[in-house]
Amino acid sequence: MGYSVRSMTITGPLGRIGLGLAALGRPAYINLGRVEELPARRDVAAMRAATHTVLDEAYRAGVRWVDVARSYGLAEEFLASWLDERGPADVTVSSKWGYAYVGDWRLDAEVHEAKEHSLTRFRTQWAETRALLGSSVSLYQVHSLTADSPLFTDRPLLESLAALAGAGVRVGFSTSGPAQADTIRRAFELEVAGARVFTAVQSTWNLLERSAGPALAEAHAAGNLVLVKETLANGRLVTEPPPELARIAGTRETGTDAVALTAVLAQPWADTVLVGPSSSAQLDANLAAVAVKLDEDELAALDGIGEAPAEYWARRSSLHWQ
Numbered sequence: 495m496g497y498s499v500r501s502m503t504i505t506g507p508l509g510r511i512g513l514g515l516a517a518l519g520r521p522a523y524i525n526l527g528r529v530e531e532l533p534a535r536r537d538v539a540a541m542r543a544a545t546h547t548v549l550d551e552a553y554r555a556g557v558r559w560v561d562v563a564r565s566y567g568l569a570e571e572f573l574a575s576w577l578d579e580r581g582p583a584d585v586t587v588s589s590k591w592g593y594a595y596v597g598d599w600r601l602d603a604e605v606h607e608a609k610e611h612s613l614t615r616f617r618t619q620w621a622e623t624r625a626l627l628g629s630s631v632s633l634y635q636v637h638s639l640t641a642d643s644p645l646f647t648d649r650p651l652l653e654s655l656a657a658l659a660g661a662g663v664r665v666g667f668s669t670s671g672p673a674q675a676d677t678i679r680r681a682f683e684l685e686v687a688g689a690r691v692f693t694a695v696q697s698t699w700n701l702l703e704r705s706a707g708p709a710l711a712e713a714h715a716a717g718n719l720v721l722v723k724e725t726l727a728n729g730r731l732v733t734e735p736p737p738e739l740a741r742i743a744g745t746r747e748t749g750t751d752a753v754a755l756t757a758v759l760a761q762p763w764a765d766t767v768l769v770g771p772s773s774s775a776q777l778d779a780n781l782a783a784v785a786v787k788l789d790e791d792e793l794a795a796l797d798g799i800g801e802a803p804a805e806y807w808a809r810r811s812s813l814h815w816q
Contacts, residue, residue, distance in 0.1 A: 508784060510759060512559030512588075513552045513777075514723065514770040518545040519562065519569025522601045524813035526729030531773035538568065538599065544773070545572040550580075551774045555781055559586045559766055561696075561721070563637055564619045565593030565607040574626040587630045588696075588721070590668060591619035592637035606815055611636060611643045613651040620658070633694055633719070634658060636667035641677045646684070656686035659693070666694025668723065672803035674698065675709035682713060696721035696768075699761070701731060701739065701754050701799045703806040707761070714763035721766040725758045726751055726780075727806075728813060736799045742792050748782050755783035757796050 517525050521536040533540035549560070562569040570589060577585065592615065597606035623631060636645060636655075645651055659665040669677045674697050684691040695713050697706045699722045714720045726732055731739065735750040743750040758767050771777040788796075801809075 508556035520567025563590035
């Protein structure tokens with residue numbers, strides 16, 4: 495294979511932070527606090543320019559990981575054009591397949607994305623990703639794997655994923671829903687010809703939803719790459735922060751996003767911590783986390799923040815695309 499267990503991990507002060515383009519690659523998304531940060535007109539040209547601006551700022555700051563997906567509207571295309579124009583040789587790119595963007599660049603679309611974990615969808619989307627990003631993709635992930643996915647029993651699909659891994663592209667999966675931990679453990683048991691299919695996972699973990707933590711720690715200890723997504727709970731920890739989080743942020747004279755991200759960075763199993771800003775201002779506020787050092791009392795106080803997984807995911811499902 496073309497990679498070692500953690501060969502894609504980058505060192506440096508911002509080496510553990512990655513930039514996700516979910517909020518920039520399409521006109522509508524569920525993140526709170528997003529709309530006011532975007533261009534007045536969210537046409538393709540304006541969103542491409544906004545994406546390039548954030549990519550430029552992130553790169554200048556030292557961020558070297560960018561995460562996209564086929565369902566993030568034109569995020570792969572925006573990233574590809576940025577890579578072609580800027581030509582950086584040290585950016586790690588991860589993408590995902592399984593959801594297709596079907597929103598037709600409309601804010602009022604009834605459905606914005608459609609999920610399908612099938613061999614046909616994998617082959618189609620991998621070809622699309624390769625056409626745009628070429629050999630830049632180091633990690634290709636199943637998008638939003640859940641325990642009821644047909645992937646678990648689809649041998650031809652698993653064999654195709656294993657073949658991709660054998661060709662040197664790391665293969666992983668992302669998770670969602672209240673049963674993330676079960677999905678993580680089950681997925682890492684999958685093998686083809688005695689070799690594990692997956693060696694990376696991207697899961698939701700934040701101050702409100704910590705249920706995947708033990709399974710992610712196990713995955714990390716077993717040598718798998720762990721990425722953490724939705725670290726700000728789709729903006730909830732910024733627009734409606736719990737009182738204890740707001741208190742600590744006030745004491746530290748920084749934003750609640752910086753404190754919340756510091757808590758994620760404090761998890762030793764979190765190899766890459768993703769942020770998903772909608773503007774350079776949000777990016778700067780997020781990256782302030784690298785200068786925050788929480789003490790044990792503050793971390794303990796933040797441990798009291800949280801929701802039951804079912805409650806958290808029900809709230810996430812109710813967030814409006816806008």
